[in-house]
Amino acid sequence: xxxxxxxxxxxxxxxxxxxxxxxxxxxxxxxxxxxxxxxxxxxxxxxxxxxxxxxxxxxxxxxxxxxxxxxxxxxxxxxxxxxxxxxxxxxxxxxxxxxxxxxxxxxxxxxxxxxxxxxxxxxxxxxxxxxxxxxxxxxxxxxxxxxxxxxxxxxxxxxxxxxxxxxxxxxxxxxxxxxxxxxxxxxxxxxxxxxxxxxxxxxxxxxxxxxxxxxxxxxxxxxxxxxxxxxxxxxxxxxxxxxxxxxxxxxxxxxxxxxxxxxxxxxxxxxxxxxxxxxxxxxxxxxxxxxxxxxxxxxxxxxxxxxxxxxxxxxxxxxxxxxxxxxxxxxxxxxxxxxxxxxxxxxxxxxxxxxxxxxxxxxxxxxxxxxxxxxxxxxxxxxxxxxxxxxxxxxxxxxxxxxxxxxxxxxxxxxxxxxxxxxxxxxxxxxxxxxxxxxxxx
Amino acid sequence: xxxxxxxxxxxxxxxxxxxxxxxxxxxxxxxxxxxxxxxxxxxxxxxxxxxxxxx
Numbered sequence: 001x002x003x004x005x006x007x008x009x010x011x012x013x014x015x016x017x018x019x020x021x022x023x024x025x026x027x028x029x030x031x032x033x034x035x036x037x038x039x040x041x042x043x044x045x046x047x048x049x050x051x052x053x054x055x056x057x058x059x060x061x062x063x064x065x066x067x068x069x070x071x072x073x074x075x076x077x078x079x080x081x082x083x084x085x086x087x088x089x090x091x092x093x094x095x096x097x098x099x100x101x102x103x104x105x106x107x108x109x110x111x112x113x114x115x116x117x118x119x120x121x122x123x124x125x126x127x128x129x130x131x132x133x134x135x136x137x138x139x140x141x142x143x144x145x146x147x148x149x150x151x152x153x154x155x156x157x158x159x160x161x162x163x164x165x166x167x168x169x170x171x172x173x174x175x176x177x178x179x180x181x182x183x184x185x186x187x188x189x190x191x192x193x194x195x196x197x198x199x200x201x202x203x204x205x206x207x208x209x210x211x212x213x214x215x216x217x218x219x220x221x222x223x224x225x226x227x228x229x230x231x232x233x234x235x236x237x238x239x240x241x242x243x244x245x246x247x248x249x250x251x252x253x254x255x256x257x258x259x260x261x262x263x264x265x266x267x268x269x270x271x272x273x274x275x276x277x278x279x280x281x282x283x284x285x286x287x288x289x290x291x292x293x294x295x296x297x298x299x300x301x302x303x304x305x306x307x308x309x310x311x312x313x314x315x316x317x318x319x320x321x322x323x324x325x326x327x328x329x330x331x332x333x334x335x336x337x338x339x340x341x342x343x344x345x346x347x348x349x350x351x352x353x354x355x356x357x358x359x360x361x362x363x364x365x366x367x368x369x370x371x372x373x374x375x376x377x378x379x380x381x382x383x384x385x386x387x388x389x390x391x392x393x394x395x396x397x398x399x400x401x402x403x404x405x406x407x408x409x410x411x412x413x414x415x416x417x418x419x420x421x422x423x424x425x426x427x428x429x430x431x432x433x434x435x436x437x438x439x440x441x442x
Numbered sequence: 443x444x445x446x447x448x449x450x451x452x453x454x455x456x457x458x459x460x461x462x463x464x465x466x467x468x469x470x471x472x473x474x475x476x477x478x479x480x481x482x483x484x485x486x487x488x489x490x491x492x493x494x495x496x497x
Contacts, residue, residue, distance in 0.1 A: 011457060019464045025468070026475065034473075038473065039466055042465035042468045043465050046461050046465055050461075079451045079453075080457065087461070
């Protein structure tokens, strides 16, 4: 199924679940209270369903994430929060504008519990949004922010559900109240599954650090071996080249500090894997501090930015900086499979010192029909390769065969992604043939 | 994932618009299904207890 159809079906499913409370609310209706109050109540219902759905979006479920891509899913999780917040804020504002006699409900000293819970819910949501947008300004480390984020999210759903059930309007029937409480528990249960049950299962799946190797551009390659090959069951651990996993190091599997990184090794070697990680922030700096024999936990693999079973179509890989890592995994996988098709890889970097995994790309070139094209912004003296930024001219010059017939895998910083997107558009490459993954999805 | 020309914020905006429209539609539907006979908002006396409306 093409991406557009999958995305539309996915979005229809999302909208259906978000409006489901309204559909259920039509059964055994309480007397109406005028358009504006009904409109306001509807926004409250939908907002609560959306806040619950946020747990589903963040649950790292392959069923939910693979149809549209995990990076898009997490960006959607972030963007749709603003819509949910808008509905949450609009819900009381419309009530106050419709009738000023609602205003005393804001006085938490005299108001009933249902109103107290509503005020608390809105305050918590404001704190959640502020700490997410300005995390770096508040100097919140990723781990601490994740813990705060999870606790706030649970508290928001509990207070909002409590408010809905206590108000009771349109949910007065016992089965309606039961459904609201059940759905709230289900969404929070998802969080418990991700944060508690899955880590318990993961305790047996220990990966041991075999080798730490510094790479160009401040990156580090970490090689891991599975401690107990039987721990993933009869099928064993498998991933597709280009996918990623959430990694945890130096902590118990119950810690919340998992970070997503792409595999950089061949998918043909399932029990010996490698990640290449660039030191960007608090966690990535820890990578250099790993020692051989340390234990690492993985949650994954995830992602639809991956090689499939196609063995014919020419492949063009385009990477910027550490974005080369999933592409390297693809190349090494193709080499292990002795894939004969023509391929090209474009490496866009600032200079040669930042050519992450460049030597490994050069090494795999001998095992494939591969063209390696380096594009440097600041080339060394006597540089014979391409200079400046990757553009349509460079792509056209080196792509093997007809550019429209090739498949593209693009991974890198936003500037590179936008430039490549523009160039491929100009070259008439159909969007369905372009696979892209952006950095910084969390 | 494969490239999409539609941006995620735009998709979220469209989903938001659809949901907002659904809320308005629901409010209109409720008005047509049941009469508006509930005395709302609650009086000060009612603030302390659950809201009751006559069917």
